[in-house]
Amino acid sequence: MPNIAIRPTTRVATRGNNPPSIVTASWMRQVAEDRDEIAFRELFSAFGPRVKALLLRQGADIQTAEDIAQETLLTVWRKAHLFHSDKGSVSTWIFTIARNLRIDRLRREVVWYEFNEQTHDRPSDDPLPDENVARNQEGDLIQSILSTLPNEQVEVIRLSYLEGLSHSEISEKLGLPLGTVKSRMRLAYQKVRSAVEGRL
Amino acid sequence: MKLAHHPDTATLLSLSAGTASESLTAVMMAHLELCPECRRARSTLDAIGGALLDDCKPAPLSFGPQEALTDRDLMEAPFAAFGEPADSFLMDPLEAMPWMPRCLMARLACAGEIPTWSGPVDGVRTIAVQLRWRMHGVLELWEAAPGASLPQQPTRTNEAAVVLAGTLQDGFAQYGPGDFMEFARGPNERPTVRSSEPCVCLVSADCP
Numbered sequence: 095m096p097n098i099a100i101r102p103t104t105r106v107a108t109r110g111n112n113p114p115s116i117v118t119a120s121w122m123r124q125v126a127e128d129r130d131e132i133a134f135r136e137l138f139s140a141f142g143p144r145v146k147a148l149l150l151r152q153g154a155d156i157q158t159a160e161d162i163a164q165e166t167l168l169t170v171w172r173k174a175h176l177f178h179s180d181k182g183s184v185s186t187w188i189f190t191i192a193r194n195l196r197i198d199r200l201r202r203e204v205v206w207y208e209f210n211e212q213t214h215d216r217p218s219d220d221p222l223p224d225e226n227v228a229r230n231q232e233g234d235l236i237q238s239i240l241s242t243l244p245n246e247q248v249e250v251i252r253l254s255y256l257e258g259l260s261h262s263e264i265s266e267k268l269g270l271p272l273g274t275v276k277s278r279m280r281l282a283y284q285k286v287r288s289a290v291e292g293r294l
Numbered sequence: 295m296k297l298a299h300h301p302d303t304a305t306l307l308s309l310s311a312g313t314a315s316e317s318l319t320a321v322m323m324a325h326l327e328l329c330p331e332c333r334r335a336r337s338t339l340d341a342i343g344g345a346l347l348d349d350c351k352p353a354p355l356s357f358g359p360q361e362a363l364t365d366r367d368l369m370e371a372p373f374a375a376f377g378e379p380a381d382s383f384l385m386d387p388l389e390a391m392p393w394m395p396r397c398l399m400a401r402l403a404c405a406g407e408i409p410t411w412s413g414p415v416d417g418v419r420t421i422a423v424q425l426r427w428r429m430h431g432v433l434e435l436w437e438a439a440p441g442a443s444l445p446q447q448p449t450r451t452n453e454a455a456v457v458l459a460g461t462l463q464d465g466f467a468q469y470g471p472g473d474f475m476e477f478a479r480g481p482n483e484r485p486t487v488r489s490s491e492p493c494v495c496l497v498s499a500d501c502p
Binding site for chain 1: 302303304307308310312313314316319320323326327332333335337338339341342343345346348349350351352354355356357358360392395396397400401424456487498
């Protein structure tokens with residue numbers, strides 16, 4: 095493979111904070127099919143700093159956060175052929191890669207991979223053909239749903255996903271019974287699921 | 295397969311967020327292998343994580359994609375995914391364990407562990423699965439004889455299991471292969487094997 099020359103990249107309009115999922119899925123396709131390094135750089139620029147931010151919030155030091163961010167994006171490069179936009183968005187896929195690396199590096203626990211009858215990497219629930227686009231774009235929908243949830247429900251979701259706190263740690267931090275924390279999580283999930291299923 | 299008993303949504307959320315203990319994660323992954331319904335729920339929960347990642351305020355990296363891409367050896371190195379079973383992995387003991395979840399099979403293969411039963415004690419044989427960070431809990435395979443009650447250890451909390459073979463019954467319901475269950479507290483509420491064949495389950499517990 096030739097050395098890489100720095101070339102100007104085309105900036106896309108962002109909706110909210112990150113490029114739309116249809117754009118990131120297109121970059122993934124270019125990386126998977128053509129080993130397109132320009133597209134990879136776009137993915138790196140869009141997601142690398144966000145993965146670092148996530149890791150910092152979860153207690154990683156700067157060097158560890160950068161190492162995991164780099165390894166996450168290198169995994170994206172290496173395993174791009176395993177990404178299927180009909181199973182979910184690029185953001186979701188990258189989140190799961192970063193999550194597993196965090197478990198391995200920060201918590202020093204073994205990552206348990208899912209196996210089922212159809213694939214080693216993704217859930218096997220095959221969407222119907224007309225679900226494909228919706229699946230890929232459900233992240234956009236979920237973001238908008240999260241913005242409509244009561245603060246108390248969003249708070250427990252964010253503490254779990256962004257701060258990496260266990261249910262009992264959230265209970266302690268907020269001074270709430272464990273059952274209340276779980277109940278708020280269930281309510282938030284029900285609303286997200288209803289919205290996603292209504293779209294599919 | 296349509297299963298009757300599943301992890302609570304909040305428990306599945308902890309799997310998706312990566313905050314569940316290693317042992318509970320293992321039990322849930324074994325359940326997910328057999329449960330399309332929970333796999334679908336987990337996909338939606340993962341999508342929440344993706345949406346929140348999108349919403350993170352970026353923290354600038356001290357290097358750019360150019361630097362990351364210049365390490366050719368790293369970029370093109372064969373990717374040996376941790377946790378995936380080697381092709382040659384076919385150990386004799388596992389051939390006698392057709393109920394073994396593939397995630398656990400992969401874990402044992404990666405660790406080079408050959409599963410060997412201990413016991414029985416009071417009709418229950420066990421295999422301890424090594425966890426990397428043992429302070430967090432225990433993960434064990436239990437094989438209980440028909441009619442036997444699952445043992446209770448006072449130091450263990452938050453016990454959960456996935457049934458892999460046979461049938462268990464507690465004070466609330468029956469649990470067959472693939473079903474997820476959380477053990478109730480109290481010696482009189484321990485699950486009992488209801489099937490005529492031994493019941494095998496993968497059990498996780500916290501050990502404070």
